[in-house]
Amino acid sequence: MDITEQIEQLEADLQELGSLLEKAERKRVQELLKQEQKKVEKELTTKRQQKEQRTKREADPSASSKAGYTVKITSYAWDQSEKFVKIYLNLNNVHKIPLENVETDFTERSLSVLVKDLDGKNHQITILNLLHPIDGKDSYKKIKTDMVLIMCKKQTTKKWECLTAVEKQSKEKDKPNVDGTADPSDGLMTMLKKIYEDGDDEMKRTINKAWSESQEKKIKGEGMMDL
Known part of the structure; x- marks a missing residue:
């Protein structure tokens, strides 16, 4: 289902929810319908924005390269579970751009993320010399509201002291x-x-x-x- 069909389905859902809301008499039922109505409206707005951006790119494929430039992502947070190292990149409105605009590349000891055409700019980060090896084929990204979450699959379940070997060397030097x-x-x-x-x-x-x-x-x- 392409984005135009998704928009049409959401519009139909919204229309039907409106009809049901008019007929509903119980307050609890009305509240539930209103909540669902807000969710559909939010999703519909996002899809319309994505379609508009796609239409602009198709009309002028060079538009993003003309208007955009690449900036480095300089701050991030990280955490870990038994199987994954998780890296959090805060980027406003990243959930509103097409999923394919967020590109990731993993090697055994590095990762890079390129977010294209977000608010007229490209955003990029590369992290080298990871403390321990990761499994690139099982590592992946998740797009959340205003955030990109990078899931790096550990090759072993050992706990990481820090994210990179450089950080570890720096800590040891200070001891x-x-x-x-x-x-x-x-x-x-x-x-x-x-x-x-x-x-x-x-x-x-x-x-x-x-x-x-x-x-x-x-x-x-x-x-x-x-x-």
């Missing part, structure tokens, strides 16, 4: 080194700095005193401060 693989003094200084910043005046005086004594020992060749 104090306590495993002895780097210069021990770097980890020591990081911990001392945190203790100093979080401590009270007495703690800060104690650390300052210990540091001063340590520096004096180093100058005299007595080594690092003894903790």
